[in-house]
Amino acid sequence: MTTRRRSALRPGLLTILGFVGPAIVLIVVLRLMPFGQAISSSLYFAPFGPLGSVEFIGLANYVDLFTIPEFQQTILRTLLFAVVINPLQIGLALLVALLVRQRIYGKAFWRLLVFIPTTIPLVGASIAAGIALRSDGPINALLGLVGIGSQPFLTSPDQALWSIIAIASWVGIGYWMVFLVAGLDDIGGDVYEAAKIDGAGTLRQFFSITLPLLKRPLLFVLVADTVVNFALFVPMQVLTGGGPESSTTLLMYDIYRQTYQYSNPNMGAAETVILTALMLTIVAIQFRLMKEKN
Amino acid sequence: MKKSIPLTIVAAAGAVSLLLSGCSAQSGESSGEAWTIPTEDPTATISFVGINDPVKQNINEIIAAFEDEHPTITVKYEYVPFNDLNTVVDSRVSNKQGSPDLFYVDQPRVAALAQRGYLEDLTPQFSTYNDLFFPAAVEADSYNDKIYAVPMGSSTTVLFYNKELLAAAGIPAPAPDERLTWEQIKEYGAKAQAAGAEYGLLLQQPDRYYQLQSMPEALGGGSGITGTDMLTPALDNKGWLEAMEFYQSLFADGVVPQGVNSEQTDAAFASGKAAFEVATTDLVGVLDGSSVDWGASLQPTFKGAEAYSGTGGFAVGMNPFSKNKEAAAIFLQWMLVDGADGVTGYAKYRPGGVLPPQRKALDFYLTQPDFTTPSGKEVAQVIKEQTDTALPRPATVGYLEFEEITGRMFSDISNGTDSATALKTAERELDTAWAKYKK
Numbered sequence: 001m002t003t004r005r006r007s008a009l010r011p012g013l014l015t016i017l018g019f020v021g022p023a024i025v026l027i028v029v030l031r032l033m034p035f036g037q038a039i040s041s042s043l044y045f046a047p048f049g050p051l052g053s054v055e056f057i058g059l060a061n062y063v064d065l066f067t068i069p070e071f072q073q074t075i076l077r078t079l080l081f082a083v084v085i086n087p088l089q090i091g092l093a094l095l096v097a098l099l100v101r102q103r104i105y106g107k108a109f110w111r112l113l114v115f116i117p118t119t120i121p122l123v124g125a126s127i128a129a130g131i132a133l134r135s136d137g138p139i140n141a142l143l144g145l146v147g148i149g150s151q152p153f154l155t156s157p158d159q160a161l162w163s164i165i166a167i168a169s170w171v172g173i174g175y176w177m178v179f180l181v182a183g184l185d186d187i188g189g190d191v192y193e194a195a196k197i198d199g200a201g202t203l204r205q206f207f208s209i210t211l212p213l214l215k216r217p218l219l220f221v222l223v224a225d226t227v228v229n230f231a232l233f234v235p236m237q238v239l240t241g242g243g244p245e246s247s248t249t250l251l252m253y254d255i256y257r258q259t260y261q262y263s264n265p266n267m268g269a270a271e272t273v274i275l276t277a278l279m280l281t282i283v284a285i286q287f288r289l290m291k292e293k294n
Numbered sequence: 295m296k297k298s299i300p301l302t303i304v305a306a307a308g309a310v311s312l313l314l315s316g317c318s319a320q321s322g323e324s325s326g327e328a329w330t331i332p333t334e335d336p337t338a339t340i341s342f343v344g345i346n347d348p349v350k351q352n353i354n355e356i357i358a359a360f361e362d363e364h365p366t367i368t369v370k371y372e373y374v375p376f377n378d379l380n381t382v383v384d385s386r387v388s389n390k391q392g393s394p395d396l397f398y399v400d401q402p403r404v405a406a407l408a409q410r411g412y413l414e415d416l417t418p419q420f421s422t423y424n425d426l427f428f429p430a431a432v433e434a435d436s437y438n439d440k441i442y443a444v445p446m447g448s449s450t451t452v453l454f455y456n457k458e459l460l461a462a463a464g465i466p467a468p469a470p471d472e473r474l475t476w477e478q479i480k481e482y483g484a485k486a487q488a489a490g491a492e493y494g495l496l497l498q499q500p501d502r503y504y505q506l507q508s509m510p511e512a513l514g515g516g517s518g519i520t521g522t523d524m525l526t527p528a529l530d531n532k533g534w535l536e537a538m539e540f541y542q543s544l545f546a547d548g549v550v551p552q553g554v555n556s557e558q559t560d561a562a563f564a565s566g567k568a569a570f571e572v573a574t575t576d577l578v579g580v581l582d583g584s585s586v587d588w589g590a591s592l593q594p595t596f597k598g599a600e601a602y603s604g605t606g607g608f609a610v611g612m613n614p615f616s617k618n619k620e621a622a623a624i625f626l627q628w629m630l631v632d633g634a635d636g637v638t639g640y641a642k643y644r645p646g647g648v649l650p651p652q653r654k655a656l657d658f659y660l661t662q663p664d665f666t667t668p669s670g671k672e673v674a675q676v677i678k679e680q681t682d683t684a685l686p687r688p689a690t691v692g693y694l695e696f697e698e699i700t701g702r703m704f705s706d707i708s709n710g711t712d713s714a715t716a717l718k719t720a721e722r723e724l725d726t727a728w729a730k731y732k733k
């Protein structure tokens with residue numbers, strides 16, 4: 001009896017493997033292996049596609065990429081996109097999460113309304129948004145009514161990326177809101193009561209209680225949202241093809257173009273490695289900034 | 295110690311999996327073995343990827359007729375949009391699993407795809423049939439003197455017009471052997487719009503090289519590609535600039551609508567919304583059953599300029615990794631080569647639409663109901679007259695990049711990007727994309 005109890009308390013290697021093993025295998029097969037292959041593929045040169053002759057060229061693909069002005073612009077554009085879209089989506093998701101927790105009439109209905117765009121596949125949502133943003137579409141009709149006049153949106157190099165940000169956020173905010181609502185629900189009402197007794201106002205409560213106690217779900221949402229947005233691809237593929245004037249060509253879309261449209265998977269792999277490195281760096285910074293003090 | 299155990303396991307698992315993936319990449323090489331078209335049918339299911347609508351464009355009928363005559367062979371057709379064909383073929387052929395067995399190939403891509411190893415060399419099986427086809431079609435499907443695809447369609451671009459809309463605006467209808475200038479069409483289009491037409495002019499494929507190549511060529515700008523290896527872009531010149539500025543003005547002045555894409559133009563003309571459309575003869579099939587009273591005349595050109603019309607079309611190529619080459623070849627032979635009096639399965643069961651590239655099939659094609667109506671006869675006349683002005687797209691191993699980059703350039707220019715800037719940008723992008731072939 002005692003030995004059984006002890007072994008139950010101190011699991012052996014086999015038990016650990018039994019539980020953790022499947023996850024490790026999946027991580028290796030689905031994450032590490034493809035990444036390893038991308039690194040290895042990025043060191044080769046196959047001018048005539050993946051079926052042609054292959055030559056080892058070391059880091060030449062990377063050197064090539066960083067000397068191409070268009071690629072430098074793609075990197076800068078991708079970073080700008082990340083800097084804008086992530087705080088925007090999370091800020092709005094938090095705002096909406098706070099709003100739908102207020103005592104308002106039809107709370108469940110409002111929550112549903114915010115969440116619905118999330119349930120539409122991104123392809124469908126992009127097509128719908130594309131139609132809505134057309135020069136003869138409903139949004140321009142509304143703008144016409146209030147006297148602003150028709151906007152080019154997806155066909156203007158100055159507006160296309162912002163339009164994509166708006167479309168991606170329309171879909172994304174409801175999703176991230178769910179995590180933040182759960183996080184807000186976890187904060188006990190007694191903390192707020194105590195704060196109220198001490199005379200803290202709404203703003204003070206938000207900055208001194210809500211935000212600090214929401215740090216964990218916020219960190220998760222921040223990291224996950226960053227990763228999702230770096231890998232965003234569908235709206236560009238469906239709506240702009242990376243244009244006009246390359247204004248919506250972000251790294252992820254360029255990887256697709258190199259790999260499949262130009263049949264140059266080695267260059268695509270080099271860009272994949274660069275994208276992953278960029279993403280990991282930013283996520284590492286986020287972890288550092290959000291680190292628990294204790 | 296405790297921490298190091300899982301790490302070692304992870305590392306070992308990683309090493310094993312990398313090793314395994316290394317092995318699997320080696321398997322499934324193309325057999326490269328000689329094969330012939332058998333006289334007796336094997337039992338097989340072949341997969342076939344194409345860009346024609348199986349219902350609206352009769353592909354299902356063609357396949358059903360084939361399966362009736364060859365009951366042991368099943369053909370599974372997969373319909374993909376034009377814009378996705380290249381990525382679908384690229385990703386599926388390069389994984390070496392042998393599917394699809396057959397796929398549509400746009401003729402100017404034959405060189406690029408053959409050099410990349412995406413097409414089976416069909417010379418041993420199909421070169422005996424060369425004389426059945428127009429020489430240009432065989433040439434377009436060859437690379438380094440080998441045949442890499444069987445010609446399926448040819449094409450020509452025609453000016454279609456809506457008789458009622460022209461009459462309402464007091465514009466005289468052009469005769470079938472008349473060639474309007476672009477300048478006239480722009481003026482007439484605007485006039486028709488003033489008289490109630492929604493669109494003045496539709497370009498069937500508004501941002502594709504196939505449709506637009508004749509404009510810069512007419513103004514002396516060339517094809518856009520030069521050099522002995524056909525890997526030097528030549529877009530930044532006077533002819534191209536003039537052509538692109540005119541093209542841009544069509545959109546800026548509202549004669550050609552923005553945002554009506556290739557998939558929507560034919561339907562828009564067939565529903566009576568446009569005064570003119572420059573389109574391939576595919577439009578004839580779409581107009582069959584439409585209430586629009588239409589006519590046809592020669593592909594337009596600029597005032598005082600040389601006249602050119604678009605040509606070329608799709609062929610069918612075979613996956614070199616196919617496991618059903620014999621059965622696939624029997625289908626190809628039935629659909630595109632055999633038939634009483636040269637009338638192939640394709641010509642017989644897809645009467646409207648794409649021009650056949652076989653000599654006898656074309657004669658048969660032009661006797662079909664679509665081409666014997668008063669309007670259809672005009673198209674038949676245009677088709678015959680335009681054999682002299684047919685201008686093929688340039689053959690280059692860099693065509694994949696060329697089509698993609700010029701496509702984006704056309705789209706940018708139609709949206710208002712300065713033409714000179716767009717041409718320079720495209721030229722620089724092509725230089726970058728083609729650098730890999732010159733190493």
